[in-house]
Amino acid sequence: MKTKLLTALALAGCAIACWTACDTKADLPTEMPKYPVAAPISVATATSGGAQVTGTIDNEKRTVTFKFDQPGADITAITVHLEYKENVTPGKNAFTGDKTLDLTEDYKFTLNNNVEDVEYTIHAEVTVATLTPVTMVSATAGGKSGKVTLDNENHRIDIVFVPGTDLSAVTVSMIFDERATPGKDAFEEKTIDLTEDYNFVVNNGLEDLTYTIHAGFNAEALLSHELCSVVRVDGDADMVEGYDNMFMANLFDNKWMSAASAYDEIDYLHFGWTMDMGVTDRGNWFVFDITEPAALSAVKVWPYWPYDRNDPAVFSIYAWTGSGEPTAWSASETSWKKVLQADHSDLFRSNETCANPPQDKASEFVEAQYYCFVMEKNFYAAKEGDCDEWWYVRVNWCTMSELQVWVLQ
Numbered sequence: 001m002k003t004k005l006l007t008a009l010a011l012a013g014c015a016i017a018c019w020t021a022c023d024t025k026a027d028l029p030t031e032m033p034k035y036p037v038a039a040p041i042s043v044a045t046a047t048s049g050g051a052q053v054t055g056t057i058d059n060e061k062r063t064v065t066f067k068f069d070q071p072g073a074d075i076t077a078i079t080v081h082l083e084y085k086e087n088v089t090p091g092k093n094a095f096t097g098d099k100t101l102d103l104t105e106d107y108k109f110t111l112n113n114n115v116e117d118v119e120y121t122i123h124a125e126v127t128v129a130t131l132t133p134v135t136m137v138s139a140t141a142g143g144k145s146g147k148v149t150l151d152n153e154n155h156r157i158d159i160v161f162v163p164g165t166d167l168s169a170v171t172v173s174m175i176f177d178e179r180a181t182p183g184k185d186a187f188e189e190k191t192i193d194l195t196e197d198y199n200f201v202v203n204n205g206l207e208d209l210t211y212t213i214h215a216g217f218n219a220e221a222l223l224s225h226e227l228c229s230v231v232r233v234d235g236d237a238d239m240v241e242g243y244d245n246m247f248m249a250n251l252f253d254n255k256w257m258s259a260a261s262a263y264d265e266i267d268y269l270h271f272g273w274t275m276d277m278g279v280t281d282r283g284n285w286f287v288f289d290i291t292e293p294a295a296l297s298a299v300k301v302w303p304y305w306p307y308d309r310n311d312p313a314v315f316s317i318y319a320w321t322g323s324g325e326p327t328a329w330s331a332s333e334t335s336w337k338k339v340l341q342a343d344h345s346d347l348f349r350s351n352e353t354c355a356n357p358p359q360d361k362a363s364e365f366v367e368a369q370y371y372c373f374v375m376e377k378n379f380y381a382a383k384e385g386d387c388d389e390w391w392y393v394r395v396n397w398c399t400m401s402e403l404q405v406w407v408l409q
Ligand SMILES: [Ca+2]
Pocket: 250, 251, 252, 253, 254, 255, 256, 269, 270, 401, 402, 403
């Protein structure tokens, strides 16, 4: 009996010990620390006029910002949709799901972030700057495309064509932002006279804006002589360096005669060649490199004799449109495109012109790094009857003081 009593007491003691241990475990969750939900808003969108925008949430400043890029957007009745993270409790003025708000003024609401109440502010912005009324413009005239600069900030469209383009009939195509409203004289495609500026009106949703279309020509720039050099290719003129003070480098050395017979100004140093008549494997041409591709727009040939004997009387210039460096020139090679043709025959023995040679203009504009100058006739060939027949054997000779090159910018 005594043994049974002791056993019962021992069992009871174990039960008490076990109950105490179990009670300790049961208390643990209520002692876990609470953490605030740092980003309590999980979804914030707003809908206006069928367009939905996503809010930008700043959890440091506790703001939700909706930006509407439609000028004149009605923000007096915006459907705002909010959802929250777990452990977040909506408080004063907070809502879950959709609610229509007048956001002409900020809307404030409170959330409990699991630790404390925090106040968020909903703010709406209507931005105008993002609406560009004219989104695309293209223009062609005489079969050539103009280079268009569209400036929505200053309401200006500038179109640049190559020199010589007829600006009285320019076909202009425009695409407007679907939210903009074309107004007076606006059009999607029309052939207009751009010898004078053309104005049209477009409304960006807030106000009428007057745009100006202006057309002009590419500016031209004289290339530095340092960027130009003669390149030897197969079949070009046989340039014998040093003969009669002729060197290839003298074509682009920025030195020429200011008057006829002023040879001492350049120490008789000039460019050219002295090929015999009847040469069939070489031609009266040379290739020159302008360092970077550009559209040659004009040249000025500074004479040596001048306008007599070996100087070029009729010449043309071709642009190399093939890949890499040209290895030869040929009239039948289609990668050589003719861009300029000039005839100085009428300047025969015009000494006074030596001080101010004509600038010969290109008729085609092709971006190229390599060009070929083809002397079709020197003055012996062009003025055969007027020159001393004895020297006609020099019909394949060439002389020049300098070649100046202009390019389109
Ligand atoms: Ca020179």
